[in-house]
Amino acid sequence: MATNLYLVRHAHSTYSIDELNRPLSERGLADAQRVISLLLHENINTLISSPYKRAIQTIQGLAVPLNLDIVIEGDFKERMLSGEPVSNFDMAIKRVWEDFSFAWAGGESSLFAQNRGFRALCKVLKQYEGCNVVIGTHGNIMVLIMNALDQRYDYSFWKQLDMPDIYKLSFDEDHLIGVQRIWSRR
Template sequence: MEKNIYIIRHCKAKGQYPEAELTEAGQEQAKELAAFLKDIKIERIISSPYLRAKQTIAPFAEAESIEVEIDSRLAERTLDPNAVPDWLQWMKDSFKDLEIRDVGGESGKEATERIAGVIHDIVAGDVENTAVVTHGGMTTLLLRQYDEGIGFDQWKALSNPDVYVLTVSDEEVRYERLWKS
């Protein structure tokens, strides 16, 4: 059976910390996202535990009466529990070398393994259409698994929100950007 996994990056938020809420614009984007997803036959929703991800999918989940499952493997990649002085350069370097990690942080390889585990579990299940709500770094690392040309520039080009569909069959895995910002 072919599986469609809708990878959703959260809407605009007030910050990067786990409890950062959506901005007013982000709340409007969440409503637009719900309308966008309305005609897709999503049967299951799995979200990052971060508040901005849960708030992003809430209008759609409520309208469709779908329970949102929380999976900590979808949380944003931990760069460093302390501030990285030049974090943008660090991000750029970390897409070139997936082994780079700062003290207390997580490498791209480790984060990729987390999100790949979620995808593996979805593919092994019986649901045909699943929505996964996560973050920009995690979205980019996931897509990079299927296209090594994806990296820092694609991460920077993501919008809030953003939607990709990952289609998995016995023969292949392909992806397509659906959200037109």
């Protein structure tokens, strides 16, 4: 029996320097309702989320109708790009994708963040084998995890993601057997 992980990149959020408590915007809240309607009939067994409010808010509408609690997994939080605000985000993020071992001061390298996220994914695969699991997470860490499974999921792939976005990853034990995009705003 396959294990299906629905990686959900959070919906649009209102910018704040408080990463942990940054909420969804009005647009994000509306998009979260579409996420719920898309996933409600996928026979979901488990809800897992990054501890960040925007990731939780994106999937929390599934909790009541499915009678499930959201399990918080800290290792699905977004990668820390830098300890300080960067003056050119596009340049800063491209640099860490070009060199997986490079990290800005106070930030995580792509390799470090990828290993963190991949360990969490492996834990979920082992603990919830044969289940359908929704994981509320973030764009960069999501694609870094996918990149650990298949290198075609790279910087260019990350750049084309929607907010929110949903990818269903299907596994036979710990072997990736399929990837399907569930969401598309376009």
